[in-house]
Amino acid sequence: MSATLYDKIGGQPTIEKVVDDLHKRILADGSVNQFFAKTDMAKQRGHFIAFLSQLLEGPKQYAGRPMDKTHAGMSVQPQHFDAVAKHLSEAMATSGVAADDISAAIARVSNVKGAILNK
Numbered sequence: 699m700s701a702t703l704y705d706k707i708g709g710q711p712t713i714e715k716v717v718d719d720l721h722k723r724i725l726a727d728g729s730v731n732q733f734f735a736k737t738d739m740a741k742q743r744g745h746f747i748a749f750l751s752q753l754l755e756g757p758k759q760y761a762g763r764p765m766d767k768t769h770a771g772m773s774v775q776p777q778h779f780d781a782v783a784k785h786l787s788e789a790m791a792t793s794g795v796a797a798d799d800i801s802a803a804i805a806r807v808s809n810v811k812g813a814i815l816n817k
């Protein structure tokens with residue numbers, strides 16, 4: 699059996715590092731940080747770590763809301779999605795994730811793009 703993407707990138711410790719870096723990047727980016735003005739980032743951290751782990755075939759631990767309901771009414775546009783995906787990709791690179799694993803992870807994240815844009 700081949701290793702899951704979750705295992706390949708280093709499992710939970712890597713994902714936690716990536717999400718911390720991602721949140722720094724999002725909050726420093728004036729094109730998307732306004733969306734998170736009222737968000738409890740500690741809670742968000744836990745949800746995003748769990749969601750990402752599950753998306754990369756790690757433990758099924760996500761207990762947050764579905765993507766369409768979570769992002770409903772936010773009017774997230776494709777450029778916002780692309781900005782967050784770019785931050786995620788750069789955060790993974792900074793944590794030492796290999797380029798082909800980053801591409802595979804971003805492809806999985808892109809599968810939920812429609813739900814996040816509510817389209």
Ligand code: HEM
Nearest residue numbers: 730733734737738745746749762763768774778779782783
């Ligand atoms: C790149 C893909 C994305 C993924 C995988 C993702 C995933 C998530 C997850 C798992 C949550 C937590 C759900 C919960 O609280 O139950 C969440 C919340 C949130 N997301 Fe996203 N998201 C993405 C993109 C975006 C984008 C592009 C924006 C806006 C620029 C955005 C804005 C938000 C906000 C503001 C919340 C918090 C809502 C609250 O405060 O309750 N997300 N997202």
